[in-house]
Amino acid sequence: MDILVVDDDEETRSHVVAGLGAGGHEVSEAGTAAAALALIGTRRFDAIVLDRLLPDQDGTTLVRDLRRAANSTPVLMLTAVGDINARVEGIEAGADDYLVKPFAFAELRARLQAICRRGARADAPAVLHAADLTLDCVNRTVRRAGISIPLQPREFLLLEYLMRHCDELVTRAMLLQNVWKYHFDPQTSIVETHISRLRAKVDRGFASGELIETVRGEGYLLRSVLGGRTD
Amino acid sequence: MPQPSAHHFVLRSAAFRLAGLQAALFALIVVVLFGVTWGSIGLYVEQRVDATAVDKLHGAIRVLDAVPLNPVRSDALDLDSSQYFGLFDRSGRYLAGAIDVLPGHDGNVRMPLRGVAWVGPVGLHVVRGELADGRQLVVGVDRARADALLGRVRRAYLTAGLAGLVAALAVGFLTARRYLGRVEKIAAVAAEIVNGRLDTRLVVTAQNDEIDRLSVALNATWQRIELLLEGMRQISTDIAHELRTPLAHLRFRLEQTCSAIDPREPAHAAVSRSIQDVDHVLAIFGALLRIAQIHARQRRAGFEPVDMSQLVGAAVADYRPLFEDDGRLLHAEIQGEVGIVGDRMLLQQLLVNLIENALRHTSRGAALTVSLLQTPEYTELSVTDSGPGIPESQRERVLQRLVRLDAARGAPGAGLGLALVKAISDLHEASLSLLDAQPGLRVQIRLPRIAT
Numbered sequence: 243m244d245i246l247v248v249d250d251d252e253e254t255r256s257h258v259v260a261g262l263g264a265g266g267h268e269v270s271e272a273g274t275a276a277a278a279l280a281l282i283g284t285r286r287f288d289a290i291v292l293d294r295l296l297p298d299q300d301g302t303t304l305v306r307d308l309r310r311a312a313n314s315t316p317v318l319m320l321t322a323v324g325d326i327n328a329r330v331e332g333i334e335a336g337a338d339d340y341l342v343k344p345f346a347f348a349e350l351r352a353r354l355q356a357i358c359r360r361g362a363r364a365d366a367p368a369v370l371h372a373a374d375l376t377l378d379c380v381n382r383t384v385r386r387a388g389i390s391i392p393l394q395p396r397e398f399l400l401l402e403y404l405m406r407h408c409d410e411l412v413t414r415a416m417l418l419q420n421v422w423k424y425h426f427d428p429q430t431s432i433v434e435t436h437i438s439r440l441r442a443k444v445d446r447g448f449a450s451g452e453l454i455e456t457v458r459g460e461g462y463l464l465r466s467v468l469g470g471r472t473d
Numbered sequence: 474m475p476q477p478s479a480h481h482f483v484l485r486s487a488a489f490r491l492a493g494l495q496a497a498l499f500a501l502i503v504v505v506l507f508g509v510t511w512g513s514i515g516l517y518v519e520q521r522v523d524a525t526a527v528d529k530l531h532g533a534i535r536v537l538d539a540v541p542l543n544p545v546r547s548d549a550l551d552l553d554s555s556q557y558f559g560l561f562d563r564s565g566r567y568l569a570g571a572i573d574v575l576p577g578h579d580g581n582v583r584m585p586l587r588g589v590a591w592v593g594p595v596g597l598h599v600v601r602g603e604l605a606d607g608r609q610l611v612v613g614v615d616r617a618r619a620d621a622l623l624g625r626v627r628r629a630y631l632t633a634g635l636a637g638l639v640a641a642l643a644v645g646f647l648t649a650r651r652y653l654g655r656v657e658k659i660a661a662v663a664a665e666i667v668n669g670r671l672d673t674r675l676v677v678t679a680q681n682d683e684i685d686r687l688s689v690a691l692n693a694t695w696q697r698i699e700l701l702l703e704g705m706r707q708i709s710t711d712i713a714h715e716l717r718t719p720l721a722h723l724r725f726r727l728e729q730t731c732s733a734i735d736p737r738e739p740a741h742a743a744v745s746r747s748i749q750d751v752d753h754v755l756a757i758f759g760a761l762l763r764i765a766q767i768h769a770r771q772r773r774a775g776f777e778p779v780d781m782s783q784l785v786g787a788a789v790a791d792y793r794p795l796f797e798d799d800g801r802l803l804h805a806e807i808q809g810e811v812g813i814v815g816d817r818m819l820l821q822q823l824l825v826n827l828i829e830n831a832l833r834h835t836s837r838g839a840a841l842t843v844s845l846l847q848t849p850e851y852t853e854l855s856v857t858d859s860g861p862g863i864p865e866s867q868r869e870r871v872l873q874r875l876v877r878l879d880a881a882r883g884a885p886g887a888g889l890g891l892a893l894v895k896a897i898s899d900l901h902e903a904s905l906s907l908l909d910a911q912p913g914l915r916v917q918i919r920l921p922r923i924a925t
Contacts, residue, residue, distance in 0.1 A: 251718065257725040322717060344721035344755065346748075347728055396791055422791065426763075426822045427756065429890075430829050435794045 243358065244268045244286070248278040248301070249293035249320065254343065258291060261347045262354075275299035282313070289358050291350070292337070293320045294328050302328075302335040309336035316357040318350070329425060348460040352411040359410065370405040373468045374450050377405050386448055396421070397440045404454065404464040413461035437462060488652040492645020499641050503634035507627075514626055518619045519598075526600045529556055530612040538605045545569045555615040557586060557597065563607040572611050576601065581616065596620065655684045659691065671699040710765040713758035720758075724751045760889040767819065767896040779820055781811040781852065785845045788824045792832070800837045803828075806844035813852050813920055815901050823897040826890045827856040827916055835860030835913075851922055857915040868907040894918075 245262055249255040250273045262269045270287070272278040275296045282290075294301035305317050319332035319340040329340045338357040341350060370377045375386045382398060384391045393401065399421050404412060414433045418424045422432070437454065445452040455463045483489055533550040537560075545560055547570075552558060559572025567573045571586040576599045583594040597613035604610060658675065665673040674695065675688040731744040789805040796803040824843075831841045835858050842857045863871055872895040898905040898918050908915040 251721075253722040253725060257729065260729070342759075343717075344724040344751075347732075394790065396787070423818075424821065424825070425818050426825075427759075428825055428829060430792075430795055430832055432791060432795060435798060436791070439794055 243288040243354075244270075245289050245291065245354070246270045246272065246278065246281060246287045247291045248272045248275070248296065248304075249291070250274065250295075250297050251293070254293070254320075257347075258350065261350070265351065273297075275301070275304045278304065279307075282308070282315075287315050289316045289318065289354050291318050291320065291354070293343075294332060295322065302331050302337070305332070305335045305337050316354075316360070318353055318357055320345075346460075348411070349413050349415060352413045352416060352461060355410050356407060356412075356416065359407070366406070370402065370408075372405050372408045372453060372464055372466045374448075375405070375444065375453060377402055384444070386444060387450060391443050393440070393443060396436060397443070400436055400440055401444065404462065408464045408466040411457055411461050411463055416461070482657075483646060483650045483653055486649045486653045486656075489645055489649035492649055493642065496638055496641035496645060500634065500638050503630065503637060507630040507634070510630070511623070511626060515623060518622060522598045522614050522616065522619050523600070525556075526598050526612050526614045529614070530600045530602045530610065533558060533610055533612060534602050534604060537608075537610065541606075547571075552612070555618065557613045557615070559611040559613070561609040561611070563609070565609065568608065570611075572597075572599070572613055575609065576611060582613075652684070659684075659688065663691075666695055666698075671695070671702060706765060706768065709761055713761045713765075717755075717758060720751055720755055724748060724755070727751065757889065760893060764889065764893050764896045767893075767900055770900060775816055776814050777817065779813055779815050779817045781813055781820070781845055781854070782807055782809050784817065784821060785824060785843060785854065788821065788828060789843050792825075792828050795832060796841065799832075801832075801835070802840040804840060804842040806842065806846075808846045811845055811847045811852055813901075813922075815920070816897075819897045819900065823894050823918070824854070824856075826894050830890050830894075830916075831856060831858040831860065831914075834858070839913075847922070849922065852920045853917060854920075855915055855917040857910045857913060859910070859913040862909060862912055862914045863907060865909070871907070872905070891916075 245267050247255055247258045247262070247269060248271075249258070252273075255271050255273070259269045259271050270281055272281055275298050278290075278292070278296075281287075292301045292304065296304070301319060305319070308315065308317070317337045319328075319337040320343050321328040321332060321340050322343055329342075332340045338360065339353050341353055368379045370379070375384070377384050377398075379402060384393055384398065384401065400417065403417065403421050415427070417433050418427070437456075441452070441454050445454055451468045453465050453468070455465060457463055529550075529552060533552070536550055537545070545558075545568075547556075547558065550558055557571040559570040559575065560568040561575050562568055565575045567575075571588055572584065573587040574584060576582050576584070579600050580598065581596065582599055583596050585594050589595075596616040598616055598619075599611055599613040602610050602612075662673050662675050674692045677685050677688050677692070727744055727748050731741060731748065734741040734744060785807050786805070789803060789807070793803045828841065828843065831839075835841070839859045841859075842855075844853075844855050844857070846853050871891050894916070895905055901920055903918050903920040906917045906919075908917055
């Protein structure tokens with residue numbers, strides 16, 4: 243992927259650039275909004291990692307200008323810790339997601355992947371499939387191998403999110419933000435508990451194997467195909 | 474408890490007591506003045522009446538000594554309609570005139586008059602004299618006119634005195650009320666400040682009177698307090714702010730180091746733990762900055778209608794598995810269709826903080842009850858646990874930032890949970906109380922319902 247990293251803090255920028263470069267991405271960097279705009283004018287990026295606080299302009303303004311110019315490049319906004327309003331403002335301005343600095347690199351990677359996929363998938367199907375698991379968003383039913391599985395409302399939303407991002411790494415923070423709509427970090431294992439309950443219902447006792455995988459220290463992943471690895 | 478009326482406060486005020494004292498002094502002055510006036514006018518009137526009576530007696534004696542009239546007539550003796558006489562023989566037997574009883578002394582007497590149409594005794598000032606032939610003559614002057622004068626003086630004083638007294642009390646009442654009004658304004662502003670609205674100030678009028686001078690002094694005091702508190706708050710916020718970037722760099726570098734080390738090396742685990750520590754510090758700073766931001770926020774900015782029944786129900790459903798897995802109970806008593814106007818995101822965090830707080834500070838087998846109810850006056854959200862509770866003396870303290878009770882030192886957290894709850898509760902103008910659930914802690918949040 244062709245990714246533009248915009249941040250005036252050199253340390254953050256080099257960290258992101260090094261990490262993404264190691265992941266095989268083509269990375270460009272800019273320290274100011276003006277430099278970023280100049281780069282955006284010359285070529286098309288697959289995604290932009292944009293710091294909210296730039297020396298010459300607010301990151302939200304930059305996103306708003308891009309969207310106004312009908313540029314729909316996925317934007318991941320970086321915001322400072324403790325800045326609650328920045329998150330909402332960034333999304334309202336047209337950013338696709340936000341990430342609080344500092345972040346684990348896995349988190350950045352997962353979110354970039356998610357927002358780039360979102361762009362590719364224009365339609366949101368009402369019935370989702372992953373191996374022998376089917377989730378119907380209209381009737382709110384879940385079936386696996388033909389057996390109907392009753393789920394609690396939150397478990398349903400959790401499974402829906404995992405299935406919409408199947409074969410992608412989904413982090414705990416992404417689940418909190420998108421499934422629970424929590425814009426803060428609960429101190430307890432709420433995500434882990436719900437995942438384990440969901441597993442007990444969806445994965446346990448099915449001969450075809452386990453769909454929900456734990457990626458140690460990073461997050462979760464729901465496989466769309468059982469048996470063979472997709473990566 | 475019924476509120477005492479405003480008048481009640483006015484009557485009890487120091488200003489009114491002073492006014493009452495003034496009115497009493499005024500009344501005393503009126504009484505003394507009346508006494509002096511009454512005395513001197515009375516004396517003068519008595520002398521005048523006596524002089525008239527003596528004058529008339531001597532005139533009548535002269536007439537009767539010169540011409541022995543028979544029968545004797547008033548006009549012949551130069552007496553007018555309010556002057557009477559009585560003629561008696563040597564032994565005091567009545568001979569002629571309206572006065573038919575010989576008075577025992579000179580001066581004021583009351584007696585009925587002979588031949589006068591209206592009945593009843595009349596007040597007279599009498600003087601006695603003796604004719605050359607030994608007969609006795611009494612002249613009496615009707616006191617009616619003199620008494621009327623004295624009565625008028627008395628009435629005038631009484632009317633003026635009473636009017637003055639009423640006026641003094643009324644002025645005192647009004648002055649006291651005006652003073653009290655200003656004093657109450659000061660009290661109201663002080664109460665606002667106690668409630669956390671530190672930027673509230675007194676209005677100083679152009680009169681530059683003592684209340685204004687007091688207001689200026691108080692405003693300066695409050696300004697100072699605000700600056701000090703702001704400074705304290707600012708320091709923690711500034712520290713968090715300033716340390717954010719170096720900590721971010723530290724975390725990035727640690728992460729890079731970590732990914733470069735073979736996971737089987739012991740150094741890998743050490744660096745991983747360091748990353749966790751940095752994350753913990755960042756979480757504390759995040760919470761501190763969040764509290765500071767909530768404090769600094771415009772009241773009611775970004776508020777929207779929030780379905781509390783739904784919000785509380787969802788949080789309870791989300792956390793019930795955590796309680797159950799741990800052998801605890803989570804009860805919910807949620808009234809349906811409870812709506813308020815507030816910040817959904819922050820209210821969610823408030824509730825989650827309270828639930829997690831209970832989860833953290835209670836042990837296995839404990840029960841938690843989350844309840845939501847609405848009355849016409851307020852919406853009440855309460856979280857009651859059956860844990861060890863918080864001693865009464867410590868309850869105010871745990872709402873402050875970075876305060877952790879000794880008993881909770883071992884538990885995770887940074888002592889910011891309840892401070893954040895307090896900040897969110899303040900933003901919603903709600904009252905937050907920590908109560909004794911016997912045993913356990915009951916956190917009760919009451920949001921006033923706004924009249925629509």
